[in-house]
Amino acid sequence: MVKVITGVHQPDGGEIILNGAPVHFSDARESRNAGIAAIYQELSLFPDLDVAENIFVGRQPIAQGGRIDWRKLYSQADQLLSSLGVHLDLKQKTRSLSIAQQQMVEIARAFSINARILIMDEPTSSLTLNEVADLFRLVRRLREDGTGIIFISHRLEELFEIADRVTVLRDGAYVATRPMSQVNREDLIRLMVGRTISNLFPKQTVEAGEVVLKVENLSRTGVFQNISFELRRGEILGMAGLVGAGRTDVARAIFGVEPPTSGSIQIDGQDVSITSPHQAMNLGLAYVPEDRQVHGLIPAMTIVSNISLPIINGFSTWGWLNRENERSSAFTSARQMEVRANNIWQKARELSGGNQQKVVLAKWLSTKPRILILDEPTRGIDVGTKAAVHELMSKLASEGMAILMISSELPEVLGMSDRIIVMREGIQTACFSRAEATQEKILHAATQAVNAGSAP
Amino acid sequence: MTVKTLNAARPKLVLAAARYREVGLAFFILILIAAVSLRSPNFLTAANFQNIFLNISILIIVALAQTMVMITKGIDLSVGSMIGLVAMMVSFMIKIYPNFPIPVAVALGMGLGAVLGVFNGLIIAYGKVPPIIATLGTLSVYRGLVFLYSEGTWINAFEMSRTFKLLSKAAPLGLPNLVIFAIVAAVLVFFFLNHTRTGRDIYAVGSNPDAAQYAGIRKQRIIFTVYVLSGIACGLGGVLWASRFESAQTNTALGFELQTVAASIVGGVSTSGGVGTVPGVLLGALLLGIIQNSLTLVRISPFWQLAAQGLLILIAVVTDHLIQRGMQRRSG
Numbered sequence: 178m179v180k181v182i183t184g185v186h187q188p189d190g191g192e193i194i195l196n197g198a199p200v201h202f203s204d205a206r207e208s209r210n211a212g213i214a215a216i217y218q219e220l221s222l223f224p225d226l227d228v229a230e231n232i233f234v235g236r237q238p239i240a241q242g243g244r245i246d247w248r249k250l251y252s253q254a255d256q257l258l259s260s261l262g263v264h265l266d267l268k269q270k271t272r273s274l275s276i277a278q279q280q281m282v283e284i285a286r287a288f289s290i291n292a293r294i295l296i297m298d299e300p301t302s303s304l305t306l307n308e309v310a311d312l313f314r315l316v317r318r319l320r321e322d323g324t325g326i327i328f329i330s331h332r333l334e335e336l337f338e339i340a341d342r343v344t345v346l347r348d349g350a351y352v353a354t355r356p357m358s359q360v361n362r363e364d365l366i367r368l369m370v371g372r373t374i375s376n377l378f379p380k381q382t383v384e385a386g387e388v389v390l391k392v393e394n395l396s397r398t399g400v401f402q403n404i405s406f407e408l409r410r411g412e413i414l415g416m417a418g419l420v421g422a423g424r425t426d427v428a429r430a431i432f433g434v435e436p437p438t439s440g441s442i443q444i445d446g447q448d449v450s451i452t453s454p455h456q457a458m459n460l461g462l463a464y465v466p467e468d469r470q471v472h473g474l475i476p477a478m479t480i481v482s483n484i485s486l487p488i489i490n491g492f493s494t495w496g497w498l499n500r501e502n503e504r505s506s507a508f509t510s511a512r513q514m515e516v517r518a519n520n521i522w523q524k525a526r527e528l529s530g531g532n533q534q535k536v537v538l539a540k541w542l543s544t545k546p547r548i549l550i551l552d553e554p555t556r557g558i559d560v561g562t563k564a565a566v567h568e569l570m571s572k573l574a575s576e577g578m579a580i581l582m583i584s585s586e587l588p589e590v591l592g593m594s595d596r597i598i599v600m601r602e603g604i605q606t607a608c609f610s611r612a613e614a615t616q617e618k619i620l621h622a623a624t625q626a627v628n629a630g631s632a633p
Numbered sequence: 634m635t636v637k638t639l640n641a642a643r644p645k646l647v648l649a650a651a652r653y654r655e656v657g658l659a660f661f662i663l664i665l666i667a668a669v670s671l672r673s674p675n676f677l678t679a680a681n682f683q684n685i686f687l688n689i690s691i692l693i694i695v696a697l698a699q700t701m702v703m704i705t706k707g708i709d710l711s712v713g714s715m716i717g718l719v720a721m722m723v724s725f726m727i728k729i730y731p732n733f734p735i736p737v738a739v740a741l742g743m744g745l746g747a748v749l750g751v752f753n754g755l756i757i758a759y760g761k762v763p764p765i766i767a768t769l770g771t772l773s774v775y776r777g778l779v780f781l782y783s784e785g786t787w788i789n790a791f792e793m794s795r796t797f798k799l800l801s802k803a804a805p806l807g808l809p810n811l812v813i814f815a816i817v818a819a820v821l822v823f824f825f826l827n828h829t830r831t832g833r834d835i836y837a838v839g840s841n842p843d844a845a846q847y848a849g850i851r852k853q854r855i856i857f858t859v860y861v862l863s864g865i866a867c868g869l870g871g872v873l874w875a876s877r878f879e880s881a882q883t884n885t886a887l888g889f890e891l892q893t894v895a896a897s898i899v900g901g902v903s904t905s906g907g908v909g910t911v912p913g914v915l916l917g918a919l920l921l922g923i924i925q926n927s928l929t930l931v932r933i934s935p936f937w938q939l940a941a942q943g944l945l946i947l948i949a950v951v952t953d954h955l956i957q958r959g960m961q962r963r964s965g
Contacts, residue, residue, distance in 0.1 A: 180847075185846055204846070205846060205849040206849030206851070208849075209849050215847070221843065223844060223845070224840055226836055226837065230833065234833065234834075235830070235850045237830055239830070244824075244829065
C-alpha cells in the first residue's frame with residue numbers, strides 16, 4: 178500500500194486525497210514533490226554509492242551549469258546526520274554498512290526531504306532498543322513540527338508508545354481505526370488476527386536430552402572469540418545481543434560458511450571440523466539465515482524449486498530428476514507450513530515476507546535436520562506468521578530437535594528459550610536459564626562488559 | 634541515534650583501495666611496461682606510445698559508452714555493427730560529395746549513431762527486452778544493413794577526400810586529432826558521470842533499480858539514455874574509423890563489441906552493474922593496447938597472439954582481484 182501512496186504502483190480504484198483535494202501520482206518523484214516521503218520495509222539504498230549520495234540521490238544540489246555541487250552535498254549531509262545524532266563516514270559505500278546503519282541512512286534520506294507526510298514501513302525491525310528510542314525521539318520532534326506520520330509496525334509496544342491513532346489492516350483489507358488511548362494490546366491482536374491468541378509464546382516445557390552440539394572456545398579472528406555452549410536434544414537455546422554483536426558470524430562458522438579459526442565443534446560427542454555448508458547438512462545441521470532475500474531464498478525460482486533445493490539429490494536417479502516426486506514432496510512441506518500462495522509454482526519473490534519465511538523453513542525442514550539454527554526467524558513478518566513460527570519451533574523441540582535461535586527481539590528470546598546466551602562485540606558475556614533471565618539482565622549483558630578485562 | 638561499529642574505524646588503506654580500484658590495474662600495467670621494455674628497446678619510445686594511443690582512441694570512445702551501459706546492468710553488443718554501418722554511410726557521402734564539410738560529416742555520423750541507439754534504447758527500456766538479447770538482434774540487423782546499403786562493395790582510400798582522411802591524422806594541437814577526440818570524450822564522460830544528476834542516476838539505477846524507482850528516478854529514461862549515448866559514441870567512432878583506416882568495408886569493426894566489453898571489465902566495471910569509472914576504463918583500454926602492441930614487438934607468433942592476449946587479460950583481472958583482497962585482509 179505504501180508503494181501506491183508514493184506513486185510507485187498505481188491504484189486499481191479509489192482516490193488519494195491530499196489537503197482536501199484528490200491527487201494522482203504517476204511516480205515517486207511526484208509524490209515527493211507533494212511532500213510525501215517514505216521509508217520502505219525492504220531497504221532501498223544504492224550499495225555502490227556512498228552515504229551522502231544515498232541521502233540526496235535524485236535531488237543532488239545543483240550549482241551553475243547543471244553541475245552537482247558536491248561540496249554543498251557533503252556539508253548538507255554532514256549537518257543532517259549530526260542533527261540526527263548519527264555518526265557515519267559520509268564517503269563510505271553503503272554496501273559495507275551494517276543493516277542498522279543502512280537504516281539510519283534511509284531515515285536521514287526521508288528526513289532530508291522535509292516531508293509533510295512521512296511513511297515509515299517497519300522502520301525499527303532491525304534496530305536495537307537504544308536506536309529505537311533515538312528514532313522515537315526524532316519522530317516526536319517531527320510530529321511537533323507538524324509532520325503527519327504513518328508508522329507501520331508489527332511491534333505493538335511501539336504503537337502504544339508512539340501512535341495517536343491506529344488503523345488495522347488484515348490480509349490487504351481495512352479492519353478498523355481507533356484512537357490509541359481506547360485500545361489495549363489484546364484488542365489490537367484480536368483485530369489483527371481476527372481471533373484471540375491465548376498464549377503469545379506457545380513454549381512447551383520439554384525434558385532436554387543428551388548434548389548434540391557442543392562448541393568450545395570457538396573463535397574467528399577479528400570477529401568473535403571464545404564462544405562456548407552446549408545444545409541439547411529438545412532444547413531451544415536463545416542467542417541475544419545487539420545487532421552486530423557477532424551472533425550471525427557464530428552461526429555461519431558452525432554451519433561452515435566461514436569456518437572458525439580456532440576452537441572445537443562436537444556433534445554427538447564426536448569432534449568435527451565443518452568447512453562447508455554441504456558438510457554441515459550431512460551432519461544434520463540446518464541454518465535459516467537472517468536475510469531471506471539474499472541468503473535464504475532464490476527469489477526468481479518457484480516455491481517448489483526453493484523447497485527442494487537442499488534435497489534435490491534425493492529426487493534423482495542417475496542424474497535424472499523425478500519432477501513428480503519433487504513436486505509432491507514440496508507440496509507436502511508447503512502445506513504443512515501453511516504457505517499462502519496462488520500455487521506452488523509461484524515465484525518466491527512474489528510472496529509476502531511471512532510466506533517467504535515459511536518457504537525457507539519448509540526448505541530446511543525438508544532436510545530433516547537434528548540441529549536447527551534460526552537467525553532472526555521472525556524479523557519483518559506479520560503477527561499471525563510469527564505465532565505460527567513460534568508454534569512450529571515449540572513443536573519441533575518437543576519432537577527432539579535442538580534449536581539455536583538468534584533473535585534481537587527480547588520478548589521472543591525470553592518467551593521461547595530454555596537457556597539464553599548473550600553476546601557483545603564478539604564475546605560471550607552471559608548465560609541465563611529460562612527462570613533467571615529478565616529483560617534487564619539481558620540488556621545489561623548485551624551492552625556492558627561483564628568481565629571488563631576481556632574487552633577487545 | 635548513535636551508531637557505534639567497528640566499521641567506522643576502518644583503516645584508511647582499505648578505504649583508499651576500495652575507492653580507487655584502479656590502483657591494482659595501474660600496478661599491473663607498470664609491471665608489463667617494465668617487462669616488455671627489457672625485451673624490446675623499441676617499446677618504451679614516444680613514437681611507439683603515440684602509436685599505441687592512436688590504436689586505442691576509438692576503443693576508448695566506444696568503451697566509455699559501453700561502460701555507461703554496463704553500469705546500468707546492461708550490455709550493448711551492437712556497437713561493432715553500429716560503427717560499421719555509420720562508417721559505410723558516411724564514407725558514401727564523402728565519396729559522392731568530395732567537398733562534404735568535415736564537421737557536418739562528424740555530426741551526421743553521430744546523428745546516425747543516435748538513431749541506431751534510440752532503436753536499441755526503445756527496445757530495451759520500453760520494450761523490456763533483456764539488453765543482451767536486444768543488442769544481439771540489432772548486431773545482426775545493423776550488420777545486415779551494411780550489406781544492403783553497400784551492396785557488398787567497399788569504399789577505398791582513393792574514393793575519399795584528403796581532408797576526410799586527415800580528420801583523424803592531422804595534429805594541429807601537437808597530438809593527432811584522433812587522440813584529442815578520445816581525450817575530450819573521456820573528460821566529457823567523466824564530468825557527466827560524476828557531476829551531473831543524470832550521471833549519478835546511471836549509477837543509482839545499476840546499483841539498485843527498484844530503489845532508484847522509489848527515489849523518484851525515471852529508470853526507463855535513464856536506461857534509454859545510455860543506449861542513445863552508446864549509439865552517438867559509435868557514430869563518432871564510425872566516422873573516425875573510416876578516416877583512420879581510409880576505407881569502409883562490410884566487415885569494418887566486426888567483433889569490436891568484445892574489445893569494448895573487455896576494456897570495460899578489465900577496467901573494473903562490474904557486470905552486475907553499479908560500478909565503473911572513467912579512469913578505470915582508460916587503463917583497461919591502455920592495457921589492451923599495450924598488450925596488442927607488445928606482442929608484436931616481442932615477436933610472438935601471430936598464431937599465438939590472440940591466445941596470449943586473452944591470457945594476459947585474465948592475468949590482469951586476477952592480479953587486480955588479488956591485490957584488492959590482499960589489501961582488505963591485511964588491514965581488516
